[in-house]
Amino acid sequence: MGWLLAAxxxxxxxxxxPILVLLGSAALFVYSVWDGGNPQYVIYDTxxxxxxxxxxxxxxxxxxxxxxxxxxxxxxxxxLAVALTRPMPGGLxxxxxxxxxGFAAISGSATVTLLAVGAIxxxxxxxxxxxxxxxxxxxxxxxxxxxxxxxxxxxxxYGVMTETSIADLFIAGLxxxxxxxxxxxxxxxxxxxxxxxSSWDLAEIRAATRRGISAIPLPVVILxxxxxxxxxxxxxxxxxxxxxxxxELIVHRDMGLAELKEVALETSRLMGSxxxxxxxxxxxxxxxxxxxxxxxxxxxxxxxxxxxxxxxVLGNLMLLLVGMVIDIGSxxxxxxxxxxxxxxxxxxxxxxxxxxxxVNLGIGYLTPPMGLNLIVAMGAxxxxxVTVTKAVLPFIGLMLLGxxxxxLVPSISLFLVG
Amino acid sequence: MSAxxxxxGTTERxxxxxxxxxxxxxxxxDVGARLFLGxxxxxxxxxxxxxxxVTALFGVGLAADRGEHFRPQVLDRFVPAGLERAVVGFGxxxxxxxFVLLMVLSIRVARESAQLEDVTALLRWPVWVLQLVxxxxxxxxAVRYLIFAAVPRLRPEGNIVTSAADGDDTAGASR
Numbered sequence: 222m223g224w225l226l227a228a229x230x231x232x233x234x235x236x237x238x239p240i241l242v243l244l245g246s247a248a249l250f251v252y253s254v255w256d257g258g259n260p261q262y263v264i265y266d267t268x269x270x271x272x273x274x275x276x277x278x279x280x281x282x283x284x285x286x287x288x289x290x291x292x293x294x295x296x297x298x299x300x301l302a303v304a305l306t307r308p309m310p311g312g313l314x315x316x317x318x319x320x321x322x323g324f325a326a327i328s329g330s331a332t333v334t335l336l337a338v339g340a341i342x343x344x345x346x347x348x349x350x351x352x353x354x355x356x357x358x359x360x361x362x363x364x365x366x367x368x369x370x371x372x373x374x375x376x377x378x379y380g381v382m383t384e385t386s387i388a389d390l391f392i393a394g395l396x397x398x399x400x401x402x403x404x405x406x407x408x409x410x411x412x413x414x415x416x417x418x419s420s421w422d423l424a425e426i427r428a429a430t431r432r433g434i435s436a437i438p439l440p441v442v443i444l445x446x447x448x449x450x451x452x453x454x455x456x457x458x459x460x461x462x463x464x465x466x467x468x469e470l471i472v473h474r475d476m477g478l479a480e481l482k483e484v485a486l487e488t489s490r491l492m493g494s495x496x497x498x499x500x501x502x503x504x505x506x507x508x509x510x511x512x513x514x515x516x517x518x519x520x521x522x523x524x525x526x527x528x529x530x531x532x533x534v535l536g537n538l539m540l541l542l543v544g545m546v547i548d549i550g551s552x553x554x555x556x557x558x559x560x561x562x563x564x565x566x567x568x569x570x571x572x573x574x575x576x577x578x579x580v581n582l583g584i585g586y587l588t589p590p591m592g593l594n595l596i597v598a599m600g601a602x603x604x605x606x607v608t609v610t611k612a613v614l615p616f617i618g619l620m621l622l623g624x625x626x627x628x629l630v631p632s633i634s635l636f637l638v639g
Numbered sequence: 640m641s642a643x644x645x646x647x648g649t650t651e652r653x654x655x656x657x658x659x660x661x662x663x664x665x666x667x668x669d670v671g672a673r674l675f676l677g678x679x680x681x682x683x684x685x686x687x688x689x690x691x692x693v694t695a696l697f698g699v700g701l702a703a704d705r706g707e708h709f710r711p712q713v714l715d716r717f718v719p720a721g722l723e724r725a726v727v728g729f730g731x732x733x734x735x736x737x738f739v740l741l742m743v744l745s746i747r748v749a750r751e752s753a754q755l756e757d758v759t760a761l762l763r764w765p766v767w768v769l770q771l772v773x774x775x776x777x778x779x780x781a782v783r784y785l786i787f788a789a790v791p792r793l794r795p796e797g798n799i800v801t802s803a804a805d806g807d808d809t810a811g812a813s814r
Contacts, residue, residue, distance in 0.1 A: 235717060237730040239708035241699075242737050249740070264741070264748040264773065271692045274684050277666060280691060284663065455684075456673070459666040482656060485663075486701065489655035492691075493698025494707045548709045591712070 222254050240551045241494075244501035251508050266504035271496070274455060275381055279495070281458030282372040284488045285439070286328040288465040291484060292475035294436045295337035298323045301433035304426045311413030313349050314359055317342045318405045321363035322398065325370040326440035327465075331586050332597045335364030339601050354612040355412070357602055361594045361609070362616035363405060365583045368549065370398040372443055372461070375549050375582070377454065378499065379575040382506065382557045386572070387454040388447045389638045393572045395444070396633040397580055401623045408619055435468045448637070495550055502554035515562045522563065529567050533628050536560060537581055544585025548593075552582050569631075576634040580627055584620045587613045640790050644704075647779045651700040654693055662690025685762045689769060696776035703783055706795030728788050735784035738777045745773035 229250060233243055249260045270276075302320040306312035321338045328334050339360040346356040368375050371391035380387035443461055446452035452460060469476040476484075509515060526532050543552050557578065564574040586594040589610050598609045627633055669683035702708055718726050753767035787794045 231714070233733075234711060235714045236726060236733055237710060237715070237718075238734060238737075239710040241708050242734055243711075245737060245741070260740075261744050261748055261751075264744045264770075267773070268748070268770065271695065272688060274688065277662070277684070277687050277691055280659070280662065280694065281666065284659075452670075455666070456670045459663075459670040462663060463667055463671075485656055485659045486652060489652075489659055489694050489698040490701040490705060490707055491698075492695045493655075493700065494702035494709065496691075496695035497699055498709075546711055546713050551709060 226250050226254075240548070241498050241501070244498055244505060244551075244555075248501050248504040248508065251505065255508075255512065262508075263501070263504045266507050267497070267500040270500040270503040273381060275377075275387060275453075276496075276499075278372075278387065278455040278458040279374055279377050280488055280492050281455070281462050282329055282374065282377070283491055284484065285458065285461040285465040286330060286333065286372070287484045287488055288462070288469050288476065288481070289327045289436075289439070290330075290333050290337060291480065292469040292473050294327060294468075294473075295320070295324050296341060297429075297433040298436055299338065299341050301426075301429040304422065304429040307419055307425075308421055309410075311409045311416050313342075313346060314351060314355070314409040314413055315406050317346065317359055318363050318402055318409065321360070322366050322370060322402050323436065323440075325367040325398075326372075326443075327436060328367055329372045329374055331364045331367040331583065332593055334367035335361060335594050335597055336601055338363065339598070343602055350416075351413070353602075353604075354608075357598055357604065357609055357612035358614070358616045359405070359409065361587060361598045361613050362620060364594050364597075365586050365620065366398055366401060368583050368586075369394055369401065369576075369580060371395070371440075372454075372458070373579060374495075375553050375579050376575060378550055378553045379557045379578060381499070382502065382554055383561045383571055383575065385561075385575055389572050390575050391444065391454065392448055392637045393576050393634040394579070396636060397576050397623070397627045400626055400633055401580070401620065404619050404623050405616075408615075435472050439464050439468075498551060499554055502551075505555075506558045510558075515559060518559065518563075526563070526567075529569060532564060532567050532569065533577075536564075537577070537624065537628060540578060540581040541584060541588075544582040545588045546591055547585075548591075549579070549582040549585065552585075553578060570635060572638055573631045573634050577624070577628050580620075580624050584617060584624065587617050587620065640786050641793060644783065644786050644793055647700065647783060648704050651697040651776075651779060654697045655701060658690045658693030658697065660690070662687045662694060665690060682761050685759060689762075689764075692769065693772055696772050697779075699776060700779050700783060703780060704795055724791075727794075728791065731784050731788035731794070735781050735788060738781035738784060742774055742777035742781055745770060745777055749774060 226247060230243055230247060233246060245263070248263045248266070252262045253260045299316065299320040302316035302323065303313065306316040306319065309315055317338060320342070321334050324337055325334050328337065343356055343360060346359075347353060371394045373391070373394060376390040376394060377387050379385065380390050439461055442464060443457045446457050446460065447454060466481070470481070526535060540552070540556070543556065557575070560578070561571055561574060565571060586592050589595060589606070595606065595609050595613065598604070599606055602609070665683045665686035669679045669687070673679045749767040749770040752770055753765070757766040758764060759766055759769065
C-alpha cells in the first residue's frame with residue numbers, strides 16, 4: 222500500500238495541490254487503509270492539535286512581529302547600527318548585518334527582515350560605493366537571521382512536533398545566530414576592509430539611541446523573561462504583543478486601530494496557511510508513532526548510519542535538498558519528528574538538532590528554485606533571478622560554513638541551555 | 640458566483656477578527672493578571688484556544704482567497720502546455736472535493752460528540768458546538784474551490800507562494 226500512497230502524492234503534486242491537501246490526503250489515506258478504515262481520526266487528531274496551549278505563542282509572536290514591522294522600527298535600528306559602526310572599515314555593511322540581527326529579534330521572519338532592512342540599506346550601500354552584487358547578497362543572507370534569532374516560528378513548530386522545550390530552543394538559537402553574524406561581519410571586513418571609517422559622533426549616537434531605545438525592550442523581555450524563568454514562551458508572546466502595540470500605537474504613533482485590525486487579518490491569513498498543515502502533520506505523526514514507523518525506519522537505517530558523523534553529513538545534505546523545494550514550516554513539521562529519534566540514539570541532543578535543522582533549512586531561503594529570499598529580493602531590488610542568485614552564491618558558502626560550525630560544535634547551541 | 644465568494648470571504652474575515660480579538664485579549668488578560676495579581680484568570684487559556692481555533696480554521700479561506708497556501712512546484716514543468724488550464728481547473732475541483740470530504744467527516748465527529756455529550760475541560764462547553772467550526776470552515780472552502788474550478792476569472796490573482804512559518808506573506812511567485 223505504501224507505493225499507492227506515494228503514487229497518490231505524486232499525482233496530487235502534479236495536479237498542483239497545496240501542501241495542505243498533500244498532508245491531509247496522506248493522513249486520510251493511512252487512517253483509511255491501515256487503521257480499520259476510520260478517516261475520522263484525522264478530524265479527532267486535528268481537534269487535539271488545536272488544543273495545544275503552547276501553539277498560542279505562534280499567532281501572538283506573528284502578531285507582535287507584524288505590528289512592529291509596520292512602523293519605523295527598522296529605520297530606528299538602522300540609524301543606531303550605522304552610528305555605532307561608523308569608525309569601522311566597511312561599517313555600513315556591518316551595520317546592515319547588525320540591524321538585520323536586531324530586527325530579526327522583533328520580526329521573527331526572514332523575508333520581512335530582508336524587506337525592512339533592504340528598503341533602507343540597499344540604496345545606502347550602493348551610494349557608498351558597494352557593488353550591487355555584494356549589497357543584494359549581504360541583505361538577502363542577513364534576512365535569514367530572522368528565523369534563527371528568537372522569536373522564531375519554525376523553532377516553535379519544531380518544539381511542538383518533537384515535544385522539545387521551546388524556551389530551550391529560543392535560548393539555544395542565540396549562539397548560532399551570533400556565529401552567523403560574526404561570519405557575515407568578518408567576510409564584510411575581509412572584502413571591504415580597505416574602506417576607511419570616520420570617527421564616532423557622540424551626538425549622533427545619543428540621538429540614534431534615543432530614537433531606537435523603544436525597540437530594545439522587546440527582545441530583552443522575550444529572551445530575558447524566558448531565560449529568567451519569569452515567562453513561558455506563550456506568556457512572553459502575549460507580553461510582546463502588548464509591548465509592540467504600546468510602542469507603535471502610543472510611543473511612536475505610527476499605527477492606528479484600523480491598521481491593527483488589518484495586521485490581525487494578515488496574521489489570521491498566515492495562521493490559515495499554517496495551522497491546518499500543522500494539524501495534519503500532527504495527525505500523520507500520531508499514526509506513524511502508533512504504528513512504530515520511526516522505530517522501524519531507525520532499525521532499517523541502523524546499518525547505514527551508525528555514527529554522529531554520518532548522521533550529520535547525510536542528514537544535513539538531505540535537509541539542504543528538502544529546503545530547496547519545500548517551505549521551512551512544512552519541512553520542520555514532517556522531518557522533525559522523523560529525524561529526532563535517530564539523532565537522540567546517536568547522542569545528538571533534540572535542541573541541537575532543532576537549531577541545526579532551522580539553520581540548514583534557512584539556507585533554503587537563498588537557494589534556487591524556491592528560495593523565498595531570492596524571490597523577495599528580485600521584487601525589492603528590481604533585479605532578475607540570475608543576478609540575485611549569483612549575488613547570494615558566496616553568502617550561501619558562508620552560511621554553509623556557519624552550519625558546519627554549528628553542527629560540529631554543539632556547545633555553541635547548548636552552552637546556555639539548562 | 641462572485642457575490643457568493645465575497646459573502647463567504649467577508650464572513651470569514653469578521654469571524655477571524657473576532658476570534659483573533661478573543662484569543663489575544665484572553666491571553667493578555669491572563670498574563671496581566673498573573674503578573675499583577677499573582678494568579679491567572681480561570682479558563683482564559685481555553686478562551687484563547689477557542690479564539691485560535693476559529694481564527695486558524697476561517698483563516699484557511701482568507702489564505703485561499705489570496706493564493707497563499709504553499710504549493711511545491713517541482714512537477715509543474717511536467718504538465719504539457721496544452722493541458723495547463725485543464726490541470727489547474729481540475730486541481731481546484733479536487734481541492735473542493737478534499738474539503739467536502741473533511742466537512743462530511745467533521746459532521747460525523749460533531750454528531751458523535753453530541754451523542755456522547757462531550758464537554759470541554761474547565762469551560763464545560765459542548766464540544767460539538769466548537770466542532771461545528773470545522774464543518775463551517777471546510778464547507779466554505781469547498782464552495783470557494785468549486786467556484787475557482789468553475790469560474791477561472793475568480794481565482795486568486797498572482798497565486799502567491801508563501802512560507803507561513805516564516806511569518807510573511809510578501810513573497811510573490813506565480814503558481
